[in-house]
Amino acid sequence: AQKVTQAQTEISVVEKEDVTLDCVYETRDTTYYLFWYKQPPSGELVFLIRRNSFDEQNEISGRYSWNFQKSTSSFNFTITASQVVDSAVYFCALSELDSNYQLIWGAGTKLIIKP
Amino acid sequence: GAGVSQSPSNKVTEKGKDVELRCDPISGHTALYWYRQRLGQGLEFLIYFQGNSAPDKSGLPSDRFSAERTGESVSTLTIQRTQQEDSAVYLCASSLGYGSETQYFGPGTRLLVL
Numbered sequence A: 001a002q003k004v005t006q007a008q009t010e011i012s013v014v015e016k017e018d019v020t021l022d023c024v025y026e027t028r029d030t031t032y033y034l035f036w037y038k039q040p041p042s043g044e045l046v047f048l049i050r051r052n053s054f055d056e057q058n059e060i061s062g063r064y065s066w067n068f069q070k071s072t073s074s075f076n077f078t079i080t081a082s083q084v085v086d087s088a089v090y091f092c093a094l095s096e097l098d099s100n101y102q103l104i105w106g107a108g109t110k111l112i113i114k115p
Numbered sequence B: 001g002a003g004v005s006q007s008p009s010n011k012v013t014e015k016g017k018d019v020e021l022r023c024d025p026i027s028g029h030t031a032l033y034w035y036r037q038r039l040g041q042g043l044e045f046l047i048y049f050q051g052n053s054a055p056d057k058s059g060l061p062s063d064r065f066s067a068e069r070t071g072e073s074v075s076t077l078t079i080q081r082t083q084q085e086d087s088a089v090y091l092c093a094s095s096l097g098y099g100s101e102t103q104y105f106g107p108g109t110r111l112l113v114l
Helices: none
Strands: A010-014 A020-023 A032-039 A046-053 A059-061 A065-070 A076-081 A088-096 A103-104 A109-115 B005-007 B010-013 B021-024 B031-037 B042-050 B066-067 B074-080 B089-094 B109-113
Touching: A010 A020, A020 A109, A020 B066, A032 A076, A046 A059, A046 A065, A076 A088, A103 B042, B010 B021, B021 B089, B031 B074, B042 B066, B042 B074, B074 B089
Parallel strands: A010 A109, B010 B109
Antiparallel strands: A020 A076, A032 A046, A032 A088, A059 A065, A065 A076, A088 A103, A088 A109, B005 B021, B021 B074, B031 B042, B031 B089, B066 B074, B089 B109
């Protein structure tokens, strides 16, 4: 069973629309960490956010926001008023003691923002 | 400040040749990681270093792959007798320590084996 599931393979929206990227994870640990990375067409992975399992407070950074819900094992990422520059592949990842804290990656969601 | 750097950025080689890929981590980062990403795919973990030692080499795809790290700094990933299926982007990341710390990635080396 996948430990990190990003069910949306590809999402396409028109610029200025809001878009949410889903991430569902599976772990038995009580202490774990969740991450989101962005991979634009240039290829470099850009760190966006790290969240530990004890902090369920939602986070907002400009047009980006993250909704962490332990009850549903989800860590969803929303981009508000999307822009063409947001076009990229977005990866969600899990770090847990059970896996010796190696990053467990989702398959990624390709986000296409059309002008 | 300086991020993770990798060289070369692109490498084209012939099948059967050996290649060396280099990674310079962020200064002060004790943990270093290598990943492989095939076209349109996710990240495949290869190996990590804590200091100069690699406790877990199970991610290396075959014995043609090896990696070393010296001086708790630069790391080299070597692929011997390259095969066409080795064509991929090889990504390096570093973190302050091993474990739950955030990994910061380099730009990758795009390897094409003809």
